[in-house]
Amino acid sequence: MDIRLTHQQIHDAASQAFDRASKINGGKNASYIPYLANIDPLLFGLSVMLPDGTAFNFGDTTYRFGIESVSKVPTAILAMRQHTPAGVLDAIGADATGLPFNSIFAILLENDHPSTPLVNAGAISACSMIEPKGDSDAKWKAITDNITELCGSAPQLIDELYRSESATNFNNRAITWLLKNYNRIYDDPDMSLDLYTRQCSLGITSQQLAAMAATIASRGVNPVTHKQVFDPAIAPKITTLIATVGFYQHSGDWLYTSGIPAKSGVGGGVMGVMPGVLGIAAFAPPLDDAGNSVKAQAAVSEFTRILGLGVMNGDRVTVAG
Numbered sequence: 188m189d190i191r192l193t194h195q196q197i198h199d200a201a202s203q204a205f206d207r208a209s210k211i212n213g214g215k216n217a218s219y220i221p222y223l224a225n226i227d228p229l230l231f232g233l234s235v236m237l238p239d240g241t242a243f244n245f246g247d248t249t250y251r252f253g254i255e256s257v258s259k260v261p262t263a264i265l266a267m268r269q270h271t272p273a274g275v276l277d278a279i280g281a282d283a284t285g286l287p288f289n290s291i292f293a294i295l296l297e298n299d300h301p302s303t304p305l306v307n308a309g310a311i312s313a314c315s316m317i318e319p320k321g322d323s324d325a326k327w328k329a330i331t332d333n334i335t336e337l338c339g340s341a342p343q344l345i346d347e348l349y350r351s352e353s354a355t356n357f358n359n360r361a362i363t364w365l366l367k368n369y370n371r372i373y374d375d376p377d378m379s380l381d382l383y384t385r386q387c388s389l390g391i392t393s394q395q396l397a398a399m400a401a402t403i404a405s406r407g408v409n410p411v412t413h414k415q416v417f418d419p420a421i422a423p424k425i426t427t428l429i430a431t432v433g434f435y436q437h438s439g440d441w442l443y444t445s446g447i448p449a450k451s452g453v454g455g456g457v458m459g460v461m462p463g464v465l466g467i468a469a470f471a472p473p474l475d476d477a478g479n480s481v482k483a484q485a486a487v488s489e490f491t492r493i494l495g496l497g498v499m500n501g502d503r504v505t506v507a508g
């Protein structure tokens with residue numbers, strides 16, 4: 188079926204989705220990272236960006252929150268830019284674990300690879316792959332430059348979050364050294380973990396995440412800067428990873444109900460990609476039991492429901508001004 192959407196329809200759907208999701212409560216801020224436990228639980232923002240750069244924003248869309256696991260997406264893209272999608276498949280894998288994001292059991296079950304760059308194990312492994320090897324500052328620059336290119340503006344490190352995570356990331360330290368045991372850390376293990384922890388501690392806005400999502404939806408062309416950030420062949424690969432594991436052990440339920448591949452983070456962010464059509468991002472701190480924002484999920488799935496969008500629907504969607 189052909190679906191033709193106007194800017195007005197997209198604006199109105201986002202506005203309604205925001206209003207309805209505002210009334211949904213429940214969930215709790217992540218408590219295992221002290222900084223996140225103290226963020227105002229009432230913050231809520233929803234941003235949509237179209238491939239032509241048109242943006243629709245509702246609520247707290249300029250508030251910088253912890254990007255957390257959404258950072259796994261840009262760094263997976265960077266690893267593919269540097270090593271090709273086939274290289275990432277070989278070094279890390281592309282399988283959903285069906286287990287929590289920080290599962291050690293998942294590594295033991297699949298001792299031949301860390302499963303996917305979008306769980307903690309694979310993301311730490313991806314950080315270890317980033318070039319130039321052995322140079323923490325240069326690797327950090329590559330990671331943040333890539334995010335800046337994808338968003339069209341720079342993220343900012345939240346120092347307090349970085350300190351808070353570094354002081355409490357014992358589980359991730361165990362993951363790193365277990366992966367080292369399986370030869371799946373491709374640089375210094377402590378440096379790789381530190382880069383992962385730092386990238387999770389970047390502050391980002393829902394407006395920036397919507398731009399990143401729109402860049403992926405536009406096969407690597409940033410709608411704000413018009414720059415081709417990555418090879419178009421990477422777009423379906425990263426969207427596949429997002430679809431299969433973006434919501435951890437609830438990824439199937441999520442795609443089934445919302446119809447849109449999306450990645451969540453324990454900072455409360457959700458970033459969704461509708462290939463060729465739009466990018467969407469929502470942010471609200473309280474999380475469900477799997478670590479996914481309750482309100483952000485509601486806003487994004489309500490938006491796709493109102494417009495009848497779904498990546499599996501087989502519709503040809505065009506957006507006119």
Ligand code: GLU
Binds near residue numbers: 452
């Ligand atoms: N920094 C968090 C961790 O490694 C990210 C988890 C997430 O957002 O899912 O535990």
